[in-house]
Amino acid sequence: MFHKIKLIIKKILACIGLYHPSLGIKISSKAKATMVLTHKRPEVRIFVETGTEYGTMIDMVGNSFEKIYTIELNDELYQKACEHYRGQEKITLLHGDSGIELRKALQQFSEPAVFWLDAHPPGDINADNTPIIKELETIFSHSVKNHVILVDDARKFDIATIAKMKHLAKMNDYRCSIQNGIFIFE
Numbered sequence: 001m002f003h004k005i006k007l008i009i010k011k012i013l014a015c016i017g018l019y020h021p022s023l024g025i026k027i028s029s030k031a032k033a034t035m036v037l038t039h040k041r042p043e044v045r046i047f048v049e050t051g052t053e054y055g056t057m058i059d060m061v062g063n064s065f066e067k068i069y070t071i072e073l074n075d076e077l078y079q080k081a082c083e084h085y086r087g088q089e090k091i092t093l094l095h096g097d098s099g100i101e102l103r104k105a106l107q108q109f110s111e112p113a114v115f116w117l118d119a120h121p122p123g124d125i126n127a128d129n130t131p132i133i134k135e136l137e138t139i140f141s142h143s144v145k146n147h148v149i150l151v152d153d154a155r156k157f158d159i160a161t162i163a164k165m166k167h168l169a170k171m172n173d174y175r176c177s178i179q180n181g182i183f184i185f186e
């Protein structure tokens, strides 16, 4: 009975665009890096990440980009990243809330970039703990209109935030899809 109710709810949410079978998928870091590189158009030179953490993504895709911006809120993780990437001039490390700092990164360039939006605390993601709406508003208001944006961990987002993200994308002529548990805006 409970299973049937869950199925019906999923069908209703799918009808209004808030559920997708790919939403619940969890993939490895390596598969995530492959997703980033698959969505990189050949002419794109810039990679922007929110949520640096240990630099796992940068270490996997960094060679494919000429310039990298990454933003970390946590003091200790930021300091560690500064040590790890010391001397690597193509990497700019920004410290603070990506809802604010992302604007500073975007002021540095006027060409299309690939974005990996991954700034959130562990666990469920909701309006109180994610900068995603501010991040998307910043990217969509940039002078360049053909960025590619990947948002990790689709399965962790609450429905209200997903609905807002999709609405924002639609208002700004970006198409939204979910592939392997990752939101893609392009």
Ligand SMILES: C[S@@+](CC[C@H](N)C(=O)[O-])C[C@H]1O[C@@H](n2cnc3c(N)ncnc32)[C@H](O)[C@@H]1O
Binding pocket: 049, 050, 051, 052, 053, 054, 055, 056, 057, 058, 071, 072, 073, 074, 077, 096, 097, 098, 099, 118, 119, 120, 121, 130, 131
């Ligand atoms: C899932 S980890 C990022 C993993 C990394 N992007 C990767 O792929 O290797 C999330 C990171 O986001 C950071 N974070 C959380 N809220 C943030 C915010 N508002 N601004 C910037 N970073 C944030 C956390 O400290 C944590 O290091």
